Amino acid sequence: MKLEDYFNFLAPNDIRLKGTRVGIETIFYDFIYRSKTPEEIFQTYSSLTLEQVYATILYYLHNQESVNQYIADWLEWSRKMEEEQRQNPSPVVQKLIKIKAKLGNVSRGDSRITPTFLP
Incomplete structure (x- = not known):
């Protein structure tokens, strides 16, 4: 099985774990910014398998430059949406x-x- 087989590439800014609605940014954020272990992430999201969590982290390690940009774009979009909701x-x-x-x-x-x- 190829690493990419774990994911649905819906759009350049929307990659989800196959069989779930969980975006890879969810795992990345917990792993990178919250320093959670794969096991802790697995325990948090009942729709994921431990294998999916490890595959997502491995995807990050293999594609750090593009994933870092993906996360930066996601964080910026999140900030804009939060501000828009606050104002309206x-x-x-x-x-x-x-x-x-x-x-x-x-x-x-x-x-x-x-x-x-x-x-």
Whole structure:
């Protein structure tokens, strides 16, 4: 079996472990930035086999330059999406923010505000 056989190359910026929805960046991030062992990563993601985790790490070791760029692109995209969501929260998030603000006022003793959970 070739190493690439462990992965679905859906797009240049979307590589997933075959038979799962887990992107390789998930494994890379835990391995590189969180210093988790393959066994710890395996225990975290129940849809993966230990063999898949090791194959992903081996893929990283064989393709460090391109994988480092892949991770950098993914981290930048994640940062942009987080900022976009912060600036333009969904209606559900907006409602939760309002509820949190009301509850905060109630806990500070503001008797003028009654928390309303139902529309």
